[in-house]
Amino acid sequence: MIDRLQQWLPRLVLAPSFIVILLFVYGFIAYTGVLSFTDSKMLASYDFVGFENYAKLFGLTNWKTALVNLAIFATLYIVICSVVGLLIAILLDQKIRAEGLLRPIYLYPMALSFIVTGTAWKWFLDPGIGLENIMHLWGWDSFSFTWIKDRDFAIYTLVIAAVWQSSGFVMAMFLAGLRGVDNEIIRAAQIDGATGIRIYTRIIVPMMRPVFLSAFVVLMHLAIKVYDLVIAMTGGGPGRATEMPATFMYSYTFTRNQMGIGATSAVIMLMMIFAIVVPYVYSELSRGGRR
Template sequence: MSASSLTSSPGPQARTRAPAVPGRWAARVDAWMARLVLAPTILMSLVFVYGFIVLTAFLSLTESRMMPRFEYAGFGQYTALFGLDRWWTAAANLGIFGGLFILLCLAIGLSIAILLDQRIRAEGALRAIYLYPMALSFIVTGAAWKWILNPGLGLEKMLHDWGFVNARLDWLVDSEMSIYTVVIAGVWQSSGFVMALFLAGLRGVDDAIIKAAMVDGASLPTIYLRIVIPALRPVFFSVLLVLSHIAIKSFDLVMALTAGGPGTSSDVPAIFMYQFSFTRGQLGLGAASAMMMLATVLAVLVPLMYLETKGARHGR
C-alpha cells in the first residue's frame, strides 16, 4: 500500500468525529428555533402586560381625564382616591367578599374532597356535579343567582307560595346584605374547582403512610389532621393563590348579580376602576385605583411566595 493512500484514507477517529459538526449545528438550530417560537409570546407579554402596567402607573401620576395626559402631576390622584368614601366602601367590600369567599371555598372544597376520597359510591357522578358550576362563566352564575334571589321571582316567592309568609330572602335588594349574595354565588361556582385540586392532592398521598398510622391505632380524623392535610401544603398554596386572584379581580360576577348596588353597597375596586376610567372620564383616578388593586395582589402574592419558597428550602 502506497504512502499517499495511507495519508488520504481517514482513520477511525476521523470517521467518528466527522458527524460532530452537523450535530453541533443541529443543536444550535434547535436552540434558536425554540427562542424564535417563544419570542412573539415573550414580546407580547412584555408589551401588553408589563408595558401597560408601567403605562397605568404613569397615568396614575398625571391629571388624565377623558384622554391620557403625559405631564407628571405627583400623587394627587392617590390623595383624591383615598378621600373618596366610595373607594373605602369598595375596599371594605373586597375584604368581606375576599375573606369569606376564600375561607368558605377552602372549607367546602376540602370537606367534599375528603368525602370523595373515601371511595364512596357514585363518586364520578358527584365529582361531575360539584365541578359543573366551574364550567359556567361568572356572568351566567351572576344572572342565575340574580333570578334565584329575586324577591318577586325566586326562593322568597316560592317560600311565600308554600305558606311561609314571613320568610325573607331579599338580600339582593338589601344594602346591608347585598355583598353576601356575591359571596354565595362565588362560593357556589368555585368550591368545586377547589375540591378537584384537593382531591388530586389527596390521591397523591402515599397509602403506605396512612396504613402504617392505622396499624399504630390512629383514628381516621387524626390521620387526616396530623398526616394527610399537612402533606397538602403545595395544594393549599395553589388554592390560596387562585382564589385570591379571583376575589381581587372580581368584576363580571358583581356586575351581573348586583351591578354594585343597591347604590354602592356591593361596589368592589374593579367596578370602581372601570366606572371612573371609562364612564366618568377620570382616567388618572381610575389608573390610581388599578395600581392599588395591583398592590393588593402583590400584598397577597409576595408573602405566599416567600412562605412556599422558605418551606421548600427547609424540605417541608
C-alpha cells in the same frame, strides 16, 4: 449549522408571542402606572402630579367602601370555599361508588363564567321571580329572602354565588392533595390506634399546607379582581353596598372620566396581587431549592 438552527428555532417560534405579551400585557401595565401619576381625565394627559392621585384615592368614601366590601367578600369567600372544598374532598376520598358522577357535578359550576353565575343567582334571589316567589306559590307566605335588595346583606349574596362556583375547583385541589398522601403513613397511624377523624385532623390535613396556600392564592386573586359577578348580580348596588375595587376602577375611568384616579386604583389592585403572589412564588422556589 444545523445544530445552531435547532438551537435557535424554538426561540424564533416563541419570539412573536413573547413580544406580544411584553407589549400588550406588561407594556400596558407600565402605561397604567404612568397614568396614575398624571392628572388624566377623559383622555390621557402627561402633566405629572406625583402621588396626588394616591392621596385623593384614599380620601374617597367610595374607595374606602370598596376596600371594606373586598375585605368582607374575600374573607368569607376564601374561608367558606376552603372548608366546603375540603369536606367534599374528604367525602370523595372515601372511595364512594358515585365518585365518578359527583366529581363532574361539583366541578361543573367552575366551567361557567362569572357573568352566567351572577345572572342565574340574580334571578334565583330576586324576590319577585326567584326563591321567595316560589315559596309563596307553594303556600309559605311568611317566607322572606330579600338579601339581594338589602344594603346590609347584598354583599353576602355575592359570597353565596362565588362559593357555589369555586368550591368544586378547591375540592379538586384538595382531592389531589389527599390522593398524594403516602398510604404507609396512614397505615402506621392506624396501627397505632388512630381513628379516621384523628388521622385527618392530626396527620393528613397538616401535611396539606402547600395545597391550602395554593388555594388561598388562587381564591384571593379571584376575589381582588372580581368584577363581572358584581356587575351581573347587583351592579355594585343597592347604592354602593357591593362596590368593589374593580367596579370602582371601571366607573372612575370610563363613567366619571377620572382616568388618573382609575389608573391609581388599578395600580393598588396590582400591588395587592403582587403582595400575595410574590411571597408564594418565593416560598415555592425556596422549597424546590431545598429539595
